[in-house]
Amino acid sequence: MLTSISRIGKIAFAKAAIDWNTDLDSILEILLKHFDSFNGNGFYAHPNEVQLRTELARVPALAHFTEGLLGLRTHGAVIYNLGLAGLPEDRRNAALYALTLMLGYPTSTDQRTGRVAWDVRARPIEEIDGRFTTFSERIGSADMHTDSSFYPMPEEQFILYVVNAARCDGGHSLLVDGEDIFEALQRTEEGRKAFDLLSTTPVPFRVPAIYAAGDNNVEVHVAPVFGPSRRPGTRFTMRWRYDSIKKGLDARPDLDTPELRAALALMNEVAEHGAVRFKDQLPTDTLMLADNHHMLHGRTTYTDERRHLIRIRISDVPNAERIGPSGVVRD
């Protein structure tokens, strides 16, 4: 199912050799039985997702692929040649929804539509109009961040699937492992202090306007950058998005101190430059799976507006048990 496996740090690379055969038909058939509509091919968090997952697990290609992926035991996986290139949107997104349901519980990205599968591609500029927008809506670069950092329960994982790679020099995907950030910070006295401060001090993350109730409504979520570990073998969980924190501090001056500003600036320097990173232009038909609590991700700038990825976020707990609006974030 997975061949040519190699590793760089905490990231595993492999080629998928999936014999989809009639299994794509089986997936579509099962989903057609459970979904009354495919919600514009974006699907939604299904109310009976636990049972649906059991049914999908009987589809051989899905079961084998999931086993191979979980067997990699990694913070990030890049799987080439998934075998979904050129498929109609409903079949492709059905396969991606089914795959992510094998790994956890896909969450809704869009509050209005409830879509699980989110198109990462440039939106027409007139739709953006100077609001505090989010990375998935625009061309250009994305600073290193974790997804849903400004909500109470950031999803544990997400996938990106490349429908159309950018046909320009840019659009590289970037990943930085939390452990490498930790090590970079431990190298200096200043860095060690910054790590301690960011592990103990809650910082305000401002919710981007597109998710907040109204454009003039300022919402913030307060949490430390390095939270307690929730998995054996890990040092901490991480949430990070520098632009959202800076806007959060502007909105909550009571939490703003020179020490915190300095620690955040150092963390940003390490995230953007100091720590070792994976950087690659992912080809069409590649699946990237990332641990959103232990890795930062970003992308280099691009200009090709045909670049198109699908992003699905995956929670460890069923949607019915999740709290707060974290099922509705897009970034």
Ligand SMILES: [Fe+2]
């Ligand atoms: Fe993101």
